[in-house]
Amino acid sequence: MDRPELAAWLRLLETPGLGLAGCRRLLAALGPPEAVFAAEPAALKALAGPKLMEALSRPPENLPALLERTERWLAADPCHQLLVLGDPDYPEPLFQTADPPLLLYLSGRRELLKAECVAVIGSRSPTPQGRDNAASFSAALSRAGFCIVSGLALGIDGVAHEATLQAGGSTVAVLGTGLDLLYPERHAALGRRIEEQGLLISEYALGTPPLPANFPRRNRIIAGLSRGCLVVEAALRSGSLITARLASEAGREVFAIPGSIRSPLARGCHELIRQGAALVEEPEEMLEVLRPAYPRPKPVEAAPEPTPGPDGEAGLVLEAMGHDPVGLDALIARGGWPAAQLSALLLELELEGHVARLPGQLFQRRARG
Structure with missing residues (x-):
């Protein structure tokens, strides 16, 4: 893309009030951005109305600085690239959605745009079990050949990216900021690893800060790139449910991992299941839907002995917990242990990985794979 073409694209996308729908209307009627700005005022007025015609008649004030920033960014690293709608490398699944981005900023392995992708998303404040589930599903799906897509957010997103990288798989992070601003800062190092591997x-111009409205918008890209969308944990009102809805509307498979009826982070998944999402407990259940010919692991002749659980009083505490989050007072009522003894037993179970400590002085039994 030469300088005049880049300047025309940035000018079009930065025109106040135009939006993607307005841009598409002009591009469909007049051709590439250079042709839009070379068009007669009467044609622009007929297509966009008098106010937008006026906005299109003068470049945005930030255009020179944005053009310079973008050119510097593109020149800084060969893996920094731009992709416009209609390019041969534009991902076909994303192109087929109702609202595909007109311009994408890329940093990393461009060939992953052609990969077979699955989105793994969920809460920014997951339970320890939710983190374990996100890691195990992401690693298994990546070993099966899928590229894992998520949003680099805290919680499930970060776990999915990290587990995929550790498994030697491929991962794509869709940002809600400009690519020169890795957000959140706690995931800056993870973002740089994703950039390398x-x-x-992002569809947002360089320098775009983490504006709240941008993150729900970017979710349509996560959904659009993916053949399926797995929700690990989610509250009833969450961005994960927005992504799942967008995936469903785009005709993609939606999967949800169930949880405790006592957990607020399970309610979003349960709602998705009520709406028709596939309930999954193992990655192989997703693979049977996404890739029916995928070979299931062969059963071994003799299954290994299960790892023994704790015995004695610690084992009784674990049995009394069940599988729902439970507080100290409830456990005392169930088993009659003195508070000091119970606290010591819970600490022992926590250190051994049998129990997770949750916010609000709650404890939950933890599945061990």
Whole structure:
């Protein structure tokens, strides 16, 4: 893309009030951005109305600085690239959605745009069991050949990216900021690893800060890139449910991991299941849907002996817990242990990985794989 073409794209996308729908209307009627700005005022007025015609008649004030920033960014690293709608490398699944981005900023392995992708998403404040589930599903799906797509957010997103990289798989992070601003800062190092081993994508201009409205918008890209969408944990009102809805509307498979009826982070998944999402407990259940011919692991002749659980009083505490989150007072009522003894037993179970400590002085039994 030469300088005049880049300047025309940035000018079009930065025109106040135009939006993607307005841009598409002009591009469909007049051709590439250079042709839009070379068009007669009467044609622009007929297509966009008098106010937008006026906005299109003068470049945005930030255009020179944005053009310079973008050119510097592109020149800084060969893996920094731009992709416009209609390019041969534009991902076909994303192109087929109702609202595909017109321009994407890329940093990393461009070839992953052609990969077979699955989105793994969920709460920014997951339970320890939710983190374990996100890691095990992401690693298994990546070993099966899928590229894992998520949003680099805290919680499930970060776990999915990290587990995929550790498994030697491929991952794509879709950002809600400009690619020169890795957000959140706690995931800056993870973002740089994805940039080296996977792919970062954003539709937002360089320098775009983490504006709240941008993150729900970027979710349509996560959904659009993916053949399926797995929700690990989610509250009833969450961005994960927005992504799942967008995936469903785009005709993609939606999967949800169930949880305790006592857990607020399970309610979003349960709602998705009520709406028709596939309930999954193992990665193989997703693979049977996404890739029916995928070979299931062969059963071994003799299954290994299960790892023995704790015995004695610690074992009784674990049995009394069940599988729902439970407080100290409830456990005392169930088993009659003195508070000091119970606290010591819970600490022992926590250190051994049998129990997770949750916010609000709650404890939950933890599945061990």
